[in-house]
Amino acid sequence: MEKEIELKVQGKIDRLTNETFKFDERVGEGWYSAVYFLKTREIAKKYKSDKEVTMQFFQKEEAVLCGMDEVIALIHTFAEEPETLEINALQDGDSISPFETVLTIKGHYHQFGYLEGVIDGILARRTSVATNVYRVVKAAGDKKVIFMGDRDDHFSNQAGDGYAAFIGGMSAQATHAMNEWWGEKGLGTMPHAMIQLFNGDIVEASRAYLETFPEDDLIALVDYNNDVITDSLKVGKEFGRKLKGVRIDTSKTMMDNYFIRNQHILGSFDASGVNVPLVKALREALDSEGLQHVQIVVSGGFTSDKIERFEKEGAPVDVYGVGGSLLKVNIGFTGDDVLLDGKHEAKAGRKFSGNPRLKEVPLHVKNTREGK
Numbered sequence: 001m002e003k004e005i006e007l008k009v010q011g012k013i014d015r016l017t018n019e020t021f022k023f024d025e026r027v028g029e030g031w032y033s034a035v036y037f038l039k040t041r042e043i044a045k046k047y048k049s050d051k052e053v054t055m056q057f058f059q060k061e062e063a064v065l066c067g068m069d070e071v072i073a074l075i076h077t078f079a080e081e082p083e084t085l086e087i088n089a090l091q092d093g094d095s096i097s098p099f100e101t102v103l104t105i106k107g108h109y110h111q112f113g114y115l116e117g118v119i120d121g122i123l124a125r126r127t128s129v130a131t132n133v134y135r136v137v138k139a140a141g142d143k144k145v146i147f148m149g150d151r152d153d154h155f156s157n158q159a160g161d162g163y164a165a166f167i168g169g170m171s172a173q174a175t176h177a178m179n180e181w182w183g184e185k186g187l188g189t190m191p192h193a194m195i196q197l198f199n200g201d202i203v204e205a206s207r208a209y210l211e212t213f214p215e216d217d218l219i220a221l222v223d224y225n226n227d228v229i230t231d232s233l234k235v236g237k238e239f240g241r242k243l244k245g246v247r248i249d250t251s252k253t254m255m256d257n258y259f260i261r262n263q264h265i266l267g268s269f270d271a272s273g274v275n276v277p278l279v280k281a282l283r284e285a286l287d288s289e290g291l292q293h294v295q296i297v298v299s300g301g302f303t304s305d306k307i308e309r310f311e312k313e314g315a316p317v318d319v320y321g322v323g324g325s326l327l328k329v330n331i332g333f334t335g336d337d338v339l340l341d342g343k344h345e346a347k348a349g350r351k352f353s354g355n356p357r358l359k360e361v362p363l364h365v366k367n368t369r370e371g372k
Contacts, residue, residue, distance in 0.1 A: 015091075015361070016069040018077045020181050028078040030114055037114040045110035054339035055112075056353065057103040057119065059127065061331050064134045065094045065102055066164045067126030071119050072361055075105065079112040088358035093130075093167050101355040102333075109337070116335040123333040125157075126164040132304075132326040133168025139307040144319040146187065147173040148299060152324035161327060189216065192249075195224040202231045203238050210242065217244035219297060226250065227257040228278065229285045236291040245295035245318065248274050248282070252301055274298050276315045283316040297321060 024031070030038045044051070068089050076082045085107040096102055102123070105112055137145055147165040150158060155177070162178025172187040173179055179186060190209055198205040206220045218239060222231040232246045250256055252273035258281055259271045269277055279296060286294050298310075299321030307320055338346040338353075346352070 015072060016181065018073040021070055021073050023074065023077055027074065027115075027118065032118050033114045034117050037116060041110050041114045044108070044113065049108060049110060051108065052106060052341050053109045053113070053337045054104055054106045054342075054352065055116065055335050055337050056101045057123065057333050057335045058099050058101050058353070059096070059123070059331050059333045060098045061131070062098065063096050063127050063331055064130040064168055065090055065096045065123075065127055066092050066130035066167045067122040067124075067160075068092050068103065070126065070160070071103065071122050074118065074122070075112060075115060076363055078115060079107075081111060083363045085112060087361040089361050090355075090357060091359070092126075094357070096127075099353070101353045101358065104358065106339075113337075120333045120335055124331055125329050126160060126167075127333070128329045128331045129161050129164035129326055130168040131331060132328065133165045133170050135304040136302075136307060136320070136322050136326065137169040137171075139304045139311065140320050141311060143311075143317060144171045146171060146297075146299075146319060146321045147178060147326065148321045148323040149327050150175050150178070150323075153327050157327075165326065189219045189247075190221050192221065192224055195221060200225055203234055206235050206239065206243075210239070218242055219245040219247055219295075221249060222246045223248050223250045223256070225257075226254055229256075229258050229282050232282060232294070233285060233289055233291075236286060236289060236294055241293060243291070243294055245297050246282070246286075247297035247299060247321070248279070249298075249300045249321075250274050250278070274300050276310055276313045279310075279315045279317060295319060299323070301325075 026032065069092050072087065072089060075085065075087065079085060085105060087105050089103045090096065133147070147162065147170045149161060153161070158175055158177035159180045162173050163181040165173060165178065166182045174186055174188050176186040190205065195202055195205045198208065202220055202222060202224065206218060210218055220235045220243065222228045222235070225231055228246070228248050228250065235246065236243055250273050254273065255271045256278055258278060259266055265277070269275065271277070279298065282296060286292070295318035296316060297319040298317050302320055302322045303325040310317060336346060336350045338344070338350055344351060
């Protein structure tokens with residue numbers, strides 16, 4: 001996988017700590033751990049407390065790693081005597097290969113072993129989102145991409161998903177929570193509900209927006225009446241240079257009125273939803289009215305494949321808004337105990353796989369279980 005995203009994020013900040021992550025204290029009680037891990041912890045402490053294990057983690061895709069800072073903070077917060085553990089890890093934002101070791105933990109099993117599943121889950125979700133975003137950003141080239149995934153998952157995931165999107169190279173995000181871990185603010189202008197309050201009058205809705213938020217860029221949502229070209233020209237003529245852009249979010253079940261008026265062009269493409277011919281017609285209409293400065297933002301069901309197709313067909317899009325497709329968890333991690341007291345001891349098919357890219361991680365998080 002190309003290294004552009006990795007190079008961009010490696011200098012971002014030092015590793016995040018548990019001052020960023022709002023961990024549920026029940027993690028330390030084993031509430032989120034599979035019960036067999038908890039039982040193994042008790043047996044290990046009773047019979048094998050002197051044995052030292054090395055656990056390593058990997059996955060099976062070309063991916064952009066994310067969640068490692070969160071995992072390290074989790075271990076330092078909830079492991080027993082974390083200062084005695086030896087942790088080696090890659091960085092958030094590293095490009096990783098199939099079966100490449102991304103993390104090793106060495107210590108007594110009862111200190112940290114019960115966290116295995118929690119670690120797998122953190123790395124799986126964060127890496128999946130970061131990798132999905134990376135692919136979308138790559139497909140968009142030099143176009144801006146906005147993360148609009150607030151409505152596609154439980155709100156409690158927004159901060160972590162937003163950080164993973166940042167690691168993947170996302171330009172901007174829809175909510176303040178999505179930006180919490182990396183210090184920015186949410187970005188957005190108007191939903192369909194705002195236009196509905198003005199009885200579908202896009203000009204009046206846009207005027208109210210400008211009067212209320214005069215310092216913001218005005219980006220008008222123009223598909224409310226299913227006539228994006230007509231409404232774009234209305235706001236363009238009314239606000240001129242004050243109009244920064246127009247956004248199309250036409251439902252996949254709809255065909256814009258432009259095609260109803262021009263049925264002779266139908267038949268050779270799918271005219272539903274947001275499509276390339278509609279975007280091209282909108283660009284041409286804006287330019288013909290001297291509105292070349294107005295950007296076109298598109299959203300609604302965009303994936304990396306759809307963006308690649310839009311770019312290949314020369315769609316004059318300036319900004320892509322992407323949501324649900326970025327949140328699919330499609331990369332799973334596995335943790336294996338592979339060394340016992342420094343010697344090979346692992347299930348069939350597994351062995352210690354050293355990785356010279358791993359860096360030793362010093363204890364840098366206060367163990368909040370011992371005091372806050």
